[in-house]
Amino acid sequence: MxxxxxxxxxxxxxxxxxxxxxxxxxxxxxxxxxxxxxxxxxxxxxxxxxxxxxxxxxxxxxxxxxxxxxxxxxxxxxxxxxxxxxxxxxxxxxxxxxxxxxxxxxxxxxxxxPLMIGFNRRFDPNFGALKRRIAEGAIGAVELVSIISRDPSPPPASYIATSGGLFRDMMIHDLDLARFLLEEDPVEVHAVGSSLVDPEIGRAGDVDTAAVLLKTASGKICQITNSRRATYGYDQRIEVHGQKGMIRAHNVPRTTVELATSAGLLADPVQDFFLERYADAYRAEMTAFVDAVTGGAAPSPSGQDGLKAQILADAATESARTGQAVRV
Amino acid sequence: MxxxxxxxxxxxxxxxxxxxxxxxxxxxxxxxxxxxxxxxxxxxxxxxxxxxxxxxxxxxxxxxxxxxxxxxxxxxxxxxxxxxxxxxxxxxxxxxxxxxxxxxxxxxxxxxxPLMIGFNRRFDPNFGALKRRIAEGAIGAVELVSIISRDPSPPPASYIATSGGLFRDMMIHDLDLARFLLEEDPVEVHAVGSSLVDPEIGRAGDVDTAAVLLKTASGKICQITNSRRATYGYDQRIEVHGQKGMIRAHNVPRTTVELATSAGLLADPVQDFFLERYADAYRAEMTAFVDAVTGGAAPSPSGQDGLKAQILADAATESARTGQAVRV
Amino acid sequence: MxxxxxxxxxxxxxxxxxxxxxxxxxxxxxxxxxxxxxxxxxxxxxxxxxxxxxxxxxxxxxxxxxxxxxxxxxxxxxxxxxxxxxxxxxxxxxxxxxxxxxxxxxxxxxxxxPLMIGFNRRFDPNFGALKRRIAEGAIGAVELVSIISRDPSPPPASYIATSGGLFRDMMIHDLDLARFLLEEDPVEVHAVGSSLVDPEIGRAGDVDTAAVLLKTASGKICQITNSRRATYGYDQRIEVHGQKGMIRAHNVPRTTVELATSAGLLADPVQDFFLERYADAYRAEMTAFVDAVTGGAAPSPSGQDGLKAQILADAATESARTGQAVRV
Amino acid sequence: MxxxxxxxxxxxxxxxxxxxxxxxxxxxxxxxxxxxxxxxxxxxxxxxxxxxxxxxxxxxxxxxxxxxxxxxxxxxxxxxxxxxxxxxxxxxxxxxxxxxxxxxxxxxxxxxxPLMIGFNRRFDPNFGALKRRIAEGAIGAVELVSIISRDPSPPPASYIATSGGLFRDMMIHDLDLARFLLEEDPVEVHAVGSSLVDPEIGRAGDVDTAAVLLKTASGKICQITNSRRATYGYDQRIEVHGQKGMIRAHNVPRTTVELATSAGLLADPVQDFFLERYADAYRAEMTAFVDAVTGGAAPSPSGQDGLKAQILADAATESARTGQAVRV
Structure with a gap:
């Protein structure tokens, strides 16, 4: 114990x-x-x-x-x-x-x-299954990763000031996922950001809508989009293209119910809160930590993973600010 | 307590x-x-x-x-x-x-x-949401109910002998759901059954593949299919047509992962065991029972619900045996 | 030529x-x-x-x-x-x-x-692909066929009088599809019918909502539902279960557009008119006829196919009228 | 005439x-x-x-x-x-x-x-419906546009030399769609490109896998990905996020058939050739041109649209080459 x-x-x-x-x-x-x-x-x-x-x-x-x-x-x-x-x-x-x-x-x-960093999304059963099947060769060599992450609503403006900005506060999860899926460190970072959701966020010097383009030394490409607005639930998707195919993880709908009327076929909105969406991920993360502590294996994601995601977040912040690409 | x-x-x-x-x-x-x-x-x-x-x-x-x-x-x-x-x-x-x-x-x-009967499917969150939206008028008056229930694999032949037969052992859940969704008792029962999955089941005098057609006094129709075989997981679906639309509950996939290759787009099989598929339903069922015991409301589904589903199962058993419709 | x-x-x-x-x-x-x-x-x-x-x-x-x-x-x-x-x-x-x-x-x-009967649905590219893959063994031996056919709106009451009734006028297409997919003639017919869509149809002695259950000598089962009402477009679906899997043909949506809002994910209604839904089928049907006339092969579906579908429609009509199963 | x-x-x-x-x-x-x-x-x-x-x-x-x-x-x-x-x-x-x-x-x-440029995708019924519903306000003000375009296979290396490169030859369609959907001209262009599909293309100085990030003066963002490889058919998708919702156009599957086995649920690959995928678009494009010639309205897309897409393609080419963002 x-x-x-x-x-x-x-x-x-x-x-x-x-x-x-x-x-x-x-x-x-x-x-x-x-x-x-x-x-x-x-x-x-x-x-x-x-x-x-x-x-x-x-x-x-x-x-x-x-x-x-x-x-x-x-x-x-x-x-x-x-x-x-x-x-x-x-x-x-x-x-x-x-x-x-x-x-x-x-x-x-x-x-x-041992030190483990709480990038919980690596432990999501859907993302985990996606990663496992890539490792098994389901799509061949990875070429292009696309990550979408949209929060249901913006945080209070008071939080923005100390948050480090969207790239460090929110996109850092996606930047870690990018490294996790690319299995290679990006060397070129392009970012754009805007304040379209909440003008307060813009006035606080931050953005609420952003996109990043990453390129690794071997030429793999990753794109990430973030928004502090998701009108239909907590939007968390991954799509990976490889030499032999594409694999993606869709959102998790609240129920499997679908209503068909003259307006069309209406499926349920997706789960809209991270505690619900990632409940299983948090449990699996704890198990991974306990296993690392008891088993002696190095914890993953490691402190280095935390550092490297942060470096990418720094680069994205700078790129969005200057309008220029940043090499890391 | x-x-x-x-x-x-x-x-x-x-x-x-x-x-x-x-x-x-x-x-x-x-x-x-x-x-x-x-x-x-x-x-x-x-x-x-x-x-x-x-x-x-x-x-x-x-x-x-x-x-x-x-x-x-x-x-x-x-x-x-x-x-x-x-x-x-x-x-x-x-x-x-x-x-x-x-x-x-x-x-x-x-x-x-108080007496409550364990028809757990009434408490499934998906089926519950479907029922709730019908009650809210989403599809208008119900006209046609379709229920699909397929077990992943047949029970051992030894079980068949004392099971009462497929209609009483397995379809009784669907017959209860039919009453739950029709909100009216069927008066005419047509059933057909075959032994296509396991010849042992046929030799034991039972069927492993069956379909039932129900008609209520006001003319509502319900069809149910059952099989002791489901090749892609535990198949549990409902589709209800009404005056203004149709509503259905799909199966629950194991993950939201989808693989696209030259063979096509492959989604995960559905959850394949009733304990997993209905884990939430069993919890909600217990809550409903505890609430009935503490709150004094009559439990639902009631003993009468148990009896009426059984009468329909008896009728289906007879219809499948004789090749004739049975009035109840 | x-x-x-x-x-x-x-x-x-x-x-x-x-x-x-x-x-x-x-x-x-x-x-x-x-x-x-x-x-x-x-x-x-x-x-x-x-x-x-x-x-x-x-x-x-x-x-x-x-x-x-x-x-x-x-x-x-x-x-x-x-x-x-x-x-x-x-x-x-x-x-x-x-x-x-x-x-x-x-x-x-x-x-x-040569004589060929116009059961156009056999030539629909979706249904044709489904049939071809069953023939290739994709699902093993066929066990259960489910056919859904719902017209967007009822015909004028004046038409009903000379139509022969829903089973001969509308369901005959599905009865032919049932034979096409079962590759065996049903021997037992159960039917129920109601007038839920248009009371005029009921007064004219016909039904507008119906379901049929068919059983073949070898124990294969088929269920068909028909309605003169389809609120979300022309509903034309097939689902076939076999020993090794299930194959189905979904409806054809008007476009591939999907709208996601707080209400959920709304896909387009399905195509709503048979001339649009079956335009390709009619072309392929003409080609099959011309090929039969020029090539000397017996046309299919044949006059016998027309007769056998009619016999099933007669049986369904009688079953729905008497509330009893009919053997054919 | x-x-x-x-x-x-x-x-x-x-x-x-x-x-x-x-x-x-x-x-x-x-x-x-x-x-x-x-x-x-x-x-x-x-x-x-x-x-x-x-x-x-x-x-x-x-x-x-x-x-x-x-x-x-x-x-x-x-x-x-x-x-x-x-x-x-x-x-x-x-x-x-x-x-x-x-x-x-x-x-x-x-x-x-009158001069009209052949950006056929604007006339695709799916993309057209998407555009129309944005215009009707279905998602409110546009914030983020995502365009995916993947060709089934790379062109011969001989073609590459005179093609102007992927951004001018292939992505120009997507750059036009970006302007069409953003309804505003991008002012900042970030591009990355790699040769991952065919080394010949890399040796010819071109890329076969690319991604672009665009930002308009008002802060709208667009991302585009291109590849000369699409393993599951001709991949052509659009997703647009707005203030009130998201709207997307999926690919067009070859048929609506879906096969369910122990491997999962397998849908058909998408249509894999542009002549098939855009057959309707080419017809609608001709109608638009004939209407413009006869009706006297200015043709759209215009020569200016052709020029502006080309300017974006030039900028993307430069950005991918230099690793720097380009302002236009």
Whole structure:
């Protein structure tokens, strides 16, 4: 049994805390959150104790920490966990600064502790099946990857200011998926962005609609589109073209019901919230982390994966700002 | 909190026992099964006690029993629960004899205790959404209902002998759905059946491929097809035509992945096991039962629903045997 | 070049006349219709001459006649063509009386002239592809056939009186398709029918909503549903289950456009008129007839196919009327 | 009746010549082609005369010419037709040099004769319905356009040398569609290209796999992908996201047949040749041209549309070559 401490009991902390508590090979030992009632509630629900962050990171009954605190604290907590000899699972992003991520990863490397980054979409059963079938050769060598990700609605403008911008906050998931599917690092990044959904976002200096074009050294191409608006549910699609075929993962409809009238054939909207869409992914992610901690294999996605996605997000941010391509 | 006792710890008993144990308004108090290890295992997993059937049905901390024992014991256990003043949830069918069901329901009626029959498909989220939208008027008055139900593979021939035959064992679910969707009782039953999947089934005097045509007094029509073979997963579909449109519920695919090659566009097979396909339905069914027991509303589907589906199954069995239509 | 005379220049006569005129191996020589302006218009459009029926059937430059006149004249014209040594293509049905069809086919047999019946759906590219793949073994031995046919709107009540009833007028197409796909003659016919669409149809003694269940000697099953109402276009579907799989032909949408909004994903209604849906089928049917006339192979569907579909339609009519199954 | 002369009787000349000959308001008067047998064959088939290019462009019975000759002759023939007072329909591109197009259009403008460019995809019924519904407000203001175009197989390497490169030869259709759907001119062009399909194409200095990102002054975004390989048929899709919804046009499947086996649900590949996929579009295009010539409205797409698409293709070519964005 792996002893786990969840740090942060907000929306994502609750998900990971519950999944940890239900995991057959793990025990959720403690919950930490500066906001007492949040920590108490999650602890009560899961049977864990409430501890301070400090206690949690160093306690002998803790094998690994689940870092679900605000972004600004991630790198510091990763380092403290590493120095205490604890494995760490950290929500994306490690930090908004690639430089800070680099120094953080150096600490982890020296400590030799496992670190896994929370790119949950890699664990989605649909995307996972797609990836597996590419690996099995279903479409031959990959040539072109297309990723669509559209949030149902924009975040509050207050959040934008500290978010690092759409490319670092939202598209980073897709940039990681791009690397995951291309199995090669992009070297050329083109990005365009606009504020079409919410003028507040534009006034805050960010974009809410964006597209990116990536090219790898061997010539593989990837395109990604993001929007803070999805009128028909949480739009999450992948399409990959290869030498022998194409494979794609569609959205998940709410039900399989279809209504046919003189207006046409109306299928249900797709699931519209990431907690519902990715519930299975979060569970599988926890299993992968627990397996890595107990089995000794290097966790994946790794800290390096976190860094490389961030570098691409930096490049996209710059490209969209300057109107020029960026080489990485 | 409703105190529940599960009677029978086999495949379906485990499902209901686990759902009962996880239900926020219920407590699984006891597990009974003549096969000790089965009872012990489910009790250990759910935190319930092991009790004899006799104890379970009469114990003061039990408000309701979940009857998941072999069919031949259902009517007797329903009666014992009723006489003990307990609510009962009983897996379909109440009995293979409509006469026996009638006497059983008379006992329940006299006792005034709640009785719910396990027609789980009414609680499937897809079928439920379809029913709800019909009720909202999406297709106007219902004219024609079409139900397809195909099991992935035939049961062992040994099971056939005591199953009551395909119409009572398998199609009874669809006959209940037919009544649920038609909202009117069929008065004319036409059935045909063949043994095309497994010759053993034919030798045992049963059929493995069948179709039924139902007509109600007001002229609504329903057709049902059943097969003990489904080559591409567990095939469970409904299509309803009305005055203003058509509504249908498709199968549930295993993933949303689609592969396009020179052979065409290949979507995943559908989910192939009823426990997976109807996992949500079983949970919703338990909630409906708990709500009925606590809220005082009459449970639905009721004992009368169980009887009426059985009468239709009897009629279909006779029609398929004689080659003649049967009026009910 | 095959010299063709079209008899009858109404809606269906125009289709066959135009297809004949455009066919590379055929020449539309003459058009006949008691209604002069109709004959004139079609003749002008196709470059054919106007002739009386009598002339057309016997003229030496005519190799084959296309009988597109009212049903009551079909059998007589087939006989006259046969006696004149001409091949004949005749729109379904040969006659509303099976007895009359038998005597007519005897005349044709004696004359030894080719006769083809206009069951156009056999020539639909979608249904044809489905049939071909079944023949190639894609689903193994056929077990269950399901046919759906729904007209966009009911015919005028005046037409009902002389139509022979829904089973002979409309379902006869599906009964022929059933034989085509089962490759075996049904021996047991169950039918139900209702008047749910237009009360006038019920008052005229006919039904507008119907379902049929067929069983062959070897145990294959077929179900057919018909309605004079299709709210979302002309509904024409086939689904066939076999030992190894299922194959189906969907409807043909008007366009491939799909609109996604908060209401869901809305695909276009299906094509809503038989002339549009079956335009390709009518062309292929003409080619098959011309090929049979020139190549010497027996035309298919044959006069016997016309008779057997009619016998099934008679049986269905009786079954729906009496509420009893009919053996054929 | 509009008197038409088709110039060039190759693959595309035959399509336009036949459509012209069948058009109810047009008469195909003459066919010209330096390759005598080609001209003779098309003339024989359509009932037109064979004329030299010179005669055709100036003859008094010719109202308009259909320019289907090699690209290098387009601009010259457009100018000659304009000077002779004839309307002209010209296949894309007007010329591989934007400068040459400009001088050509100046001649046309001075002559005041109608000129229409052959961007046939605007006339596809599916794309047309999509455009119409956007115009009707189905998705609100357009925000993001995505266009996919994949040819079934690469052209011979010999063709590449004179093609102008993928962006001018193939993507120009998509660049025109982008302008058609954005209803605004892109100002920023990002392109990447690779040679992944056929190394010969790479050696000839061209690409066979490419993606483009466009941004308009108001911030609308468009992405286009092209490949000289489409393993499952001719891949032609559009997806447009707007303020209120998304609308897309799927590919056209060869049939509506779907096969379900243990491998999954297999739909037919999509139509795999542009002549089949766009047959309706070519007919509608001819009608639009004839209507413009007879009705006096300015033809659309216009010469300016041809020029603007070419400018975007030039920019994309440069961007892919330099790895830098290009402003237009």
């Amino acid at each position: 792996v002893g786990l401490a969840v740090l942060g009991a907000g929306r994502i902390g609750k998900i990971h805390g519950r999944n940890a508590a239900l995991h057959p090979k793990a025990k959720l030992v403690s919950v930490s959150d500066p906001h007492g009632p949040s920590a108490d509630a999650l602890a009560a629900e899961t049977g864990a104790a409430v501890r301070s962050l400090e206690e949690a990171v160093t306690a002998p009954d803790i094998d690994a920490v689940l870092i679900c605190t605000p972004t600004t604290t991630h790198a510091d907590l990763i380092e403290r966990a590493a120095r205490a000899g604890k494995a760490a699972f950290c929500e994306k992003p490690v930090d908004l600064s690639s430089e800070r991520i680099r120094t953080c990863l150096a600490v982890v490397e020296q400590a030799g502790t | 409703v105190g529940l006792a599960v009677l029978g710890a086999g495949r379906i008993g485990k499902i209901h026992g686990r759902n009962a144990a996880l239900h926020p308004k219920a407590k699984l108090v006891s597990v009974s099964d003549p096969h000790g290890p089965s009872a012990d295992a489910l009790a250990a997993e759910t935190g319930a006690a092991v009790r004899s059937l006799e104890e379970a049905v009469t114990a003061p901390d039990i408000d309701a029993v979940l009857i998941c024992t072999p069919t031949t014991t259902h009517a007797d256990l329903i009666e014992r629960a009723a006489r003990a003043g307990k609510a009962a949830f009983c897996e379909k069918p109440v009995d293979l004899s409509s006469e026996r069901i009638r006497t059983c329901l008379a006992v329940v009626e006299q006792a005034g205790t | 095959v010299g063709l005379a079209v008899l009858g220049a109404g809606r269906i006569g125009k289709i066959h006349g135009r297809n004949a005129a455009l066919h590379p191996k055929a020449k539309l020589v003459s058009v006949s219709d008691p209604h002069g302006p109709s004959a004139d218009a079609l003749a002008a459009e196709t470059g054919a001459a106007v002739r009386s029926l009598e002339e057309a059937v016997t003229a030496p430059d005519i190799d084959a006649v296309l009988i597109c006149t009212p049903t009551t004249t079909h059998a007589d014209l087939i006989e006259r063509a046969a006696r004149a040594g001409k091949a004949a293509f005749c729109e379904k049905p040969v006659d509303l009386s099976s007895e009359r069809i038998r005597t007519c086919l005897a005349v044709v047999e004696q004359a030894g002239t | 509009v008197g038409l002369a088709v110039l060039g009787a190759g693959r595309i000349g035959k399509i336009h010549g036949r459509n012209a000959a069948l058009h109810p308001k047009a008469k195909l008067v003459s066919v010209s082609d330096p390759h005598g047998p080609s001209a003779d064959a098309l003339a024989a088939e359509t009932g037109a005369a064979v004329r030299s290019l010179e005669e055709a462009v100036t003859a008094p019975d010719i109202d308009a010419v259909l320019i289907c000759t090699p690209t290098t002759t387009h601009a010259d023939l457009i100018e000659r037709a304009a000077r002779a007072g004839k309307a002209a329909f010209c296949e894309k591109p007007v010329d591989l040099s934007s400068e040459r197009i400009r001088t050509c259009l100046a001649v046309v403008e001075q002559a005041g004769t």
